[in-house]
Amino acid sequence: MKDQRITAHDEETGNHTAVRSGPLTIRDSVIRIAGNSQDGIQSVGAMLARLAGRSDMEVMTYMTIPATISGGPSIFQVHMGSGEVLSAGDAADILVAFYQHSYEEHLDTVRDGGILLYDTTHVTPDIDALRARRITPAGVPMTSLTIEILGGTGKQKGKNIFLFGLLARVFRLDMKKVRQLIRERFGGKDESVLRNALLALEGGYAYSIGDVMSLFSFETPSAGGRPKVSMTGNQALAYGAIAGGVRFGAAYPITPWTEVMEQLRQDLPRYGGSFIQTEDELAAISAALGAAYGGTVAMTGSSGPGIALKSEAISYAVMAEIPVLIVDVQRGGPSTGMPTNVEQSDLNLACHAGHGDAPRVVVAPTDVEDCFHLTAEAVRIACKYSVPVILLSDQALATRIEAFDMPDLSTIEPAVFDRNGTVPTHKPYPLDALTRHAPPGTLIEDGNYPNITGLEHDENGHPSASSKMHAAMTNKRRDKLSSLARELPVPEVYGPEEGEILLVGWGSTKGIIREAVDRAKSQGRTLSALHLRHLNPLPGGLEEIFMRFQKVLVVEMNDSDANGCGQLALILRAETCLKRIGGITKTDGLSFRVREILARLPKEELSTVT
């Protein structure tokens, strides 16, 4: 235990209950709320996350949603703290169980010495089992008290708000801010709704929870610094697109992408733009390309199955050099797969979807904040190089809430095309320059109007069957990626610059991999990590970095190779010809946990270079 502070969720070092004299100050805490999907636990989780953001705390959430429309077990996990929060947390400090099945299913996820907060109306815990693991039980008749407070419909509405009040008490949250949140969330509706919500909140807050209060004291940081915004990855992605300049979009609904299109449908009109729902995925990308051709920065998006359908048009966008942002919020595949689970198995699809040699850009945001910034950057890249850019998010990132610094919009230059301009002459496909289309409405003074085409073409866009021209145009399309690669910074290594093992990751696993590095260090093992945001083209300098480590293990949620290499590992092997690249992969539809990564490391220190 360092500095009188402990990381409460750290199950490996979680021995603090033994040496307690008075409440312990903890810096961060993981709360897992388990119930059914209609209990409103997502909204409590979201409010907790928002509150944490407003209190200058770091926060990260994780949730599971049943694939069915109504009912079904569901959890929401919130990790908040005053230090750097890297992941949604492995083990829970507090489990809130609404039902017996919630208790039974999730008790394993509580760390030894943790707290079980349960609804006595529905849960009968096994006290001996709890004692064996030093878990403190705290039974609260949540359902019956809520019914009592609200005048009982028996429908149990408001139980979630009662719980919010209870947690506010346990964590000594600032009730002024809590009440304000409730007012924002329920104000504007029927007045009785707000009144009931406040009643339920105060009821929970007033409940005397006894013992639990003496266990620890939660350190709330003092406010300061930039204000924080908290939102889900899907929300951040939508705002990032707007910040980047997107003013038109078209898509077809598919989980877990749909919230992005719903939000853009509502928001884009405010910016003079629009977002439409199309009859299918092929129409969606086609409409986006039509708008982009017309001089509006455009996007489409989907999840894996929909991206596969768009692939013919992706090749067209490459050939015709039309800029477009294509978002893939990945889910478990192949086929309909596991729509509400996480997987990173569309990397190959993103890099190769389509026919012919069709170079395109692929990027992957690493956390919710990056969903905002990298989406804006993806738009910039698409427009600068007149190329389709595929952005790979995933189900975990889509639904995760994080608080991050209010973006500085003055640093983001939104992409924009000139319309209705006048140019003396225009070649849509110059061999010695990047393509920049002249949208219709552009007056071309020499009177030669451009053809935009998927046929191989000459510089004016007229069909060309010349073998020389095809080779030259193929080079032109490919060279964009080389130019972009030169623009990308060499990624930074987290931890020592050389050593035994380098963990490489991409996408939503960044925080968990860093946490694995930190935890390994506290256990006396030195690891390093490197996280890739640009996947095609890859940034330069990777081979040199990899050469400084004995083993390079690519951590990813997919499985494409019997030798344990995932999709990125195989790409990196192909790029660098380094056999020291291996994989730590998994496909259980859930996010990585720190201990899963650590358990897969080679047991012995490596002595020979492979």
Next chain:
Amino acid sequence: MTMNQTIPTPETACPASCPASVTATRANLKADKPTWCPGCGDYAVLAAYQKLLENRRLPQESIVTLSGIGCSSRFPYFVNTHSVHYIHGRILPFATGLSLTRPDLHPFVFIGDGDAYSIGGNHFDHCARKNLQLTVVVMDNHVYGLTKKQTSPTSPIGFRSKTDPWGSKATPLNPTKKLISSGATFVARTLAADPAHMLAMMEEAMDHEGFSVVECLSECVQFNRGSYDAAVPRKGGEFPLIPDDHDVTDEEAAYSLTKKAFPGYFGIYYKVRRPTLNEGEAEIARDMQPRPKGLVASEILRSALERLT
């Protein structure tokens, strides 16, 4: 627009024409020499389109010619306008994106029966129901010409092709009937061999507010020669015009016209005014205008983000 400019409404968007504009003439609209077979009906469609643009004295830079894949879809290379040769079947959704974002332009789409009624059939239904502001000319030759004679969705029963050497067994699609039932607000039928009638239909289509379709029989002399002779008086056929007393707003009456045996009626089957999707979207944009007026995009975004603090 950039973050620092005010949001233009569709009404204030810069009109396509500006002082330096050159109006379209048949001379400046000339582009590559068409590669169609000599005698192909598509030449007449191209000539009619160029004449239409010239008659309308449109600024050349404001004309957009779009196509899919097939013999007829080579069209954009043969007319000197802003033009797009897209993929098979999907030009209508491409035109949707363009139409919705460029209220100052009127896109023209030229496609064949394969694009319109087979691979892209679903899109035709949805463009029709959404009533987008654009004009589609289907150059229907009842055969796949570019791939050298396979059955098309409009090939008659018994049509012998390389994929139906014993004669087609499937009932051909009835384009006008299909379009009316899909919700198209302007449906006309014409014949490439009658240039005056074809031009008149194109003019009416262009003037229509909403989704306008001209189903145009255009003979493939290479693989379906003589197929439309029954409609050409100088070849001994007759060219039945839709009766003068037909009420173009009467959907039932329009359906009954579609039942006439080949060569069927020519003229305007159906024409009604219904709000376009373009108008609907513009109305949403107007209603959603942030207050106070004149806010720039970065200010709107900042206030949206502030609500998430």
